[in-house]
Amino acid sequence: MPEPIILYDISWKVKGKSWSPNTWKPRYCLNIKGIPYQTVWVEFPDIAALCTKIGAPPSATARDGKPVYTLPVIYDPNTQTTVSESTKIAEYLDEAYPRTVALVPRGPQVEEFQRASEKLLFGIDVLSIMVPGVYMSLNEASQPYFRATREKRFGKLEELSPAGSEKRAQHWEGVKNTFHRLGEMLQGNAEQEKLLFLGGNDVSYQDIRIASILMWIKAIFGEDSKEWQDVVSWDGGKWARFTDVFRKYEAVDSGSLAKL
Structure with a gap:
């Protein structure tokens, strides 16, 4: 061992x-x-x-x-x-x-998917929603550092996606569209849904990249939150089925x- x-x-x-x-x-x-x-x-x-x-x-x-x-x-x-x-x-x-x-996994298709998914998963819509939530979730020892470094990149945290604002609604719609495009990249045929990058039941690092973003959202907002319940309802429940694959890990x- x-x-x-x-x-x-x-x-x-x-x-x-x-x-x-x-x-x-x-x-x-x-x-x-x-x-x-x-x-x-x-x-x-x-x-x-x-x-x-x-x-x-x-x-x-x-x-x-x-x-x-x-x-x-x-x-x-x-x-x-x-x-x-x-x-x-x-x-x-x-x-x-x-x-x-x-x-x-290796190969041109892997590299293409990785570049596309990276661009989607860390776009401004996802970050505008998540960064303020991360700040509120950190210990006091980390909050000043996090605020200072993130506000250099994004501006004042409280203005990124204020609760109840049209700005937040637009960013959240952008997050939804991001996951829809990811789902299209993973799309199988009409007879059988393709959940994972390699198909079948074989988890790859490309799937882990997506699962980690989903875990981020669930951790910051909570499994019973409206935000998480929205995510698992998108694309006919595809992301609920996707996260179920990772529960044992x-x-x-x-x-x-x-x-x-």
Whole structure:
């Protein structure tokens, strides 16, 4: 039995649960593969210091040349390897644990779907709805950092999609259209619905990307919320059936807090 991999995830107000779509990607991968792991929870302002401490490579470089550190990051004690960024983590897990189910498909069709889905899933409509909700869900230790960094990109959080406003309704309609276009990409024939990217019952990393966004919405708004009930009703209930595929892979360990 291998030693547990360490998965670094972002803290929020709900203990023992995960919310970030980016950290849900490796969590789904680990759960599907059945690889033991333990979560370490990190506050937003501590991410750069934590990554520097454990030797995690930056996930990007800013315009001024400074490294940008983000989560997820994993540390694998079995190979003494630290990996940053969700897609690289998925690729690493496929390579390092070849006896587990392979999740990252290859080929031109995969790359085309990935580019299109990335553009749709992180468009302005989704972000305008979700970013203010994330802010309200974070611990006080993370809120000032999150507000400062996100308002540089999006403007004042309270003005992105105010509750009850026409602006919010338009963004939510945009989210609905985004998922409709994703559904069209996955469309099967008239006789048999195609839920998953590869068809059949084989989950791939492309499906995990979508499932992680859906988990984000459910985590931030709650399973009983109007927002989530809207999502699972779209496209004739397609996204309810899609999320049902992933329910058995939603385990989250209680984990521990990061020590800097």
